[in-house]
Amino acid sequence: MYTFLFLSLAIISVAYLFFKKKHDYWKLRGVPYPRPSLIFGNVGEAIMLRARLSDLLHKVYNEYRGYYYVGLFNFWNPAVVIRNPEIIKDVLIKQFGNFHNNWIDVELNIDPIIGFNPFVLNDGLWKTIRTQLTPQLTSSKIKSMFPLINKGCKNMVEYIKKKTDDNETQGIELKDLSARFTGDNVISCAYGLDGNSFNVKTPDSFKIGEHISSQSKLVQLKQTIALFLPLLRKIFKTTFLGDPVPKMFSDIVLETIKYREENNIERNDYLGYLKELKTKTSPIETTNDMVVAHAFTFFLDGFETSSLTLAYGLLELALHPDIQRKAQKEIQTILEKHNNALTYEAVQEMEYVDNILSETLRKHPIILFLSRICTDNHTFPPPQGPGTGKDVVIEKGTHIFIPVYSVHNDSDYYPNPELFDPDRFTEDARNSRPKCCFLGFGDGPRICLGRKFAIAQVKLGLISILSNFDLKVNKKTCLPVEYENVHVFNSPKTDIWLDFCKRL
Numbered sequence: 001m002y003t004f005l006f007l008s009l010a011i012i013s014v015a016y017l018f019f020k021k022k023h024d025y026w027k028l029r030g031v032p033y034p035r036p037s038l039i040f041g042n043v044g045e046a047i048m049l050r051a052r053l054s055d056l057l058h059k060v061y062n063e064y065r066g067y068y069y070v071g072l073f074n075f076w077n078p079a080v081v082i083r084n085p086e087i088i089k090d091v092l093i094k095q096f097g098n099f100h101n102n103w104i105d106v107e108l109n110i111d112p113i114i115g116f117n118p119f120v121l122n123d124g125l126w127k128t129i130r131t132q133l134t135p136q137l138t139s140s141k142i143k144s145m146f147p148l149i150n151k152g153c154k155n156m157v158e159y160i161k162k163k164t165d166d167n168e169t170q171g172i173e174l175k176d177l178s179a180r181f182t183g184d185n186v187i188s189c190a191y192g193l194d195g196n197s198f199n200v201k202t203p204d205s206f207k208i209g210e211h212i213s214s215q216s217k218l219v220q221l222k223q224t225i226a227l228f229l230p231l232l233r234k235i236f237k238t239t240f241l242g243d244p245v246p247k248m249f250s251d252i253v254l255e256t257i258k259y260r261e262e263n264n265i266e267r268n269d270y271l272g273y274l275k276e277l278k279t280k281t282s283p284i285e286t287t288n289d290m291v292v293a294h295a296f297t298f299f300l301d302g303f304e305t306s307s308l309t310l311a312y313g314l315l316e317l318a319l320h321p322d323i324q325r326k327a328q329k330e331i332q333t334i335l336e337k338h339n340n341a342l343t344y345e346a347v348q349e350m351e352y353v354d355n356i357l358s359e360t361l362r363k364h365p366i367i368l369f370l371s372r373i374c375t376d377n378h379t380f381p382p383p384q385g386p387g388t389g390k391d392v393v394i395e396k397g398t399h400i401f402i403p404v405y406s407v408h409n410d411s412d413y414y415p416n417p418e419l420f421d422p423d424r425f426t427e428d429a430r431n432s433r434p435k436c437c438f439l440g441f442g443d444g445p446r447i448c449l450g451r452k453f454a455i456a457q458v459k460l461g462l463i464s465i466l467s468n469f470d471l472k473v474n475k476k477t478c479l480p481v482e483y484e485n486v487h488v489f490n491s492p493k494t495d496i497w498l499d500f501c502k503r504l
């Protein structure tokens, strides 16, 4: 009995000292860090789903003003939160070779459909897949998708008109409206199908989205395990989303390809390109699983992100009638110049609408933090900047966090950050800030692959609505908007209702 007690005590003491020593890592290097707890390090609140990781990063960001970066512990793994835009630029752009992998990774054998998404791919395979998908999301491809997105805009405007005619005072819920719109666009632009989102109660995109929605408790739990507990993820073969991929989705993709093959239908769209990839062998063979994975990338990365951006943008416009009027004036002037045709060129000219989009993503970034892994030892200046002490070697394997939300809300770069002001994004205003202070789409070689598509569909959505309606916040909306407690996408917790008043 005594031997057992003695042994247990000895094991506990050795484990305690071992783990405590691990938490001396930043002290030994002269890097400031908040006090970690023995087991969870600094991420306990996020593991317990009591806070979002970005909230913890934001707290650290604000508590360590004056520092270029701060140490952190993800359990016992050393991590760094970067506060300084020059170092952010180093990590994302200049020294990309030493920081090219994402912290979020997924085992290809456990979760192949998510695992082939460039967002979670690393090293050579990331480069190969990113290079394969890039030609499908260039400006000229997006231009060719304009008629399809325009059709989606017309359907949305008709839907709003019908709703407002039927029931003038009830308002329309924005998350539902925007998701119908972006779901339709993704399904028509990527897969050449009719999303039919404005004619049915529950569109297909909603049924697919249900399995992956960041608001589902199961997805929240799975994401937490996948992010913070890679060992558990491997042991229990935990997938990143609710389902590896909804069967309904793979059926739609594979059946559409089969139909096109059997009927000799050649289409110059994203799915047509994936079908073609299957016939090529270099540099890697494209299997059916990979085709479904690449098709899913468009849906997963493009549907909810864009829909949330449109919803936040419309809310801000409803809250700011002066900005709404200014945008309507720009839209009207430019459309008149282009014979009232909503062409690619006309939309490119609408700079104020562009600025509204950037300001929306500044105030409500959809992806709240960027992450990287240090892939090769790299030297940072001392924590308080050059000339204040010793340089610090950031070792291979260190986790790097870039707190997008905190940078976007730092009054050093954006005075009165709580104010919505699109003029922060005029060319002069942009040039007056250090680079890497706007990270709504990330930056560097891993910058969002679909940003041109995202900008096109959100801009077209805003323009069509502003051309036809004046927006007011409906009294059912609770303000200020509170956010869901999820780590990856920044979703509102409650519904957002707006009144759409037809413009004469």
Ligand code: HEM
Binding pocket: 117, 118, 119, 120, 130, 137, 297, 298, 301, 302, 303, 305, 306, 309, 361, 366, 367, 370, 371, 439, 440, 441, 442, 443, 444, 445, 446, 447, 448, 449, 450, 451, 453, 454, 455, 458
């Ligand atoms: C408004 C909508 C969108 C927002 C706010 C957004 C934001 C982002 C952000 C912040 C990143 C991380 C970049 C980094 O780590 O530096 C990212 C990556 C990515 N996005 Fe988007 N995105 C949007 C729409 C889209 C769309 C429509 C697609 C596809 C059609 C897409 C595909 C991707 C892919 C594939 C990556 C991974 C890139 C890589 O690691 O190489 N995104 N996005």
